[in-house]
Amino acid sequence: MGLFEFFTRNRSGNVAKDRLKLLLVSDRANCSPEIMEAIKNDIIKVISRYMDVDTEALDIQITQTPSEDGKGAVPALFANIPIKDLKNGNPDK
């Protein structure tokens, strides 16, 4: 990283650009809040069969992640699911 880059990296123009890029990924994915809510509920339903999760703190969002060929970025669904209690992998318990 050059000296110039070091000083310009965190300027608000770049901050704006980075924020926008993230924002537009989820906008363009065309996921309405209702769909996101439905995905969230379905994830809770499935995971809950195996472990006790904190449904209040559960957070899912669409972001970007570097693609496998390393050339660009692809949309990715990130889910942050806090576990309250592991049921030791027994769905019937």
Place this chain on the structure above:
Amino acid sequence: MSEVIVVTSGKGGVGKTTTSANLGTGLAMLGKRVVLIDTDIGLRNLDVVMGLENRIVYNLVDVIEGSCRLSQALIKDKRYPNLLLLPSAQTRDKSSVSPEQMKKLTDSLREDFDYVLLDCPAGIEQGFKNAIAGADRAIVVTTPEVSAIRDADRIIGLLEASGIGRIDLIVNRLRMDMVKRGDMMSIEDVVDILAVRLIGAVPDDEHIVISTNQGEPLAGSDSLAGQAYMNIARRVTGEEVPMLDLSAKGGFFSRLAGVFRKKQGGPHGTV
């Protein structure tokens, strides 16, 4: 061959009406027959920016409802007889007009005009749908701000979905001093994010405020914004015009003044 062009943005306050007025004026200065339609029913503004607010008798809704003939509602510009304005209605709402009626209206104007310019209201509801109904192409106006670009992206998606043939972008209110120190997204940044063709960039110029105060669009005037709008008008007609250097401080006379300032050791260097 005539073209119907909608000027839109999604977000309000980014300069749609100013762009419409100046683009219309610029095209008229190039000798084109132009009609400007204010489609913002209930919040009419284009008449004020054009300085024609005292000449309104009939409006868009009167024409659509058949209360008057189209020719009765068209107002001739103060300076250019080949530039006409169809004002919007102030006391009605968006639902007074349907997309089908708008398309019929714009199609009927094709015969008499080279360019039909539609000033679109903010938002993506009825008013937007009315404005884009009869358009061949769209000019999306944005500013280098996160909120405006986000809305522009949404609008571009909707325009593409509606089958509009060509979409061009204007980046408005650029402050090159801020871009230079990294505190504003550059033209390249915005174009990179939105991935549409750039048709021009307009600097944040105080002459715009003055021209709006006076009700006289500044396209073609000596100011930097005036030159930028004139260039955009030329590009709309298909002419290849190189991008204006926006870091210059103004037109010839203001540049001249800038030279004197510099001699006196002023803070603004001209580029």
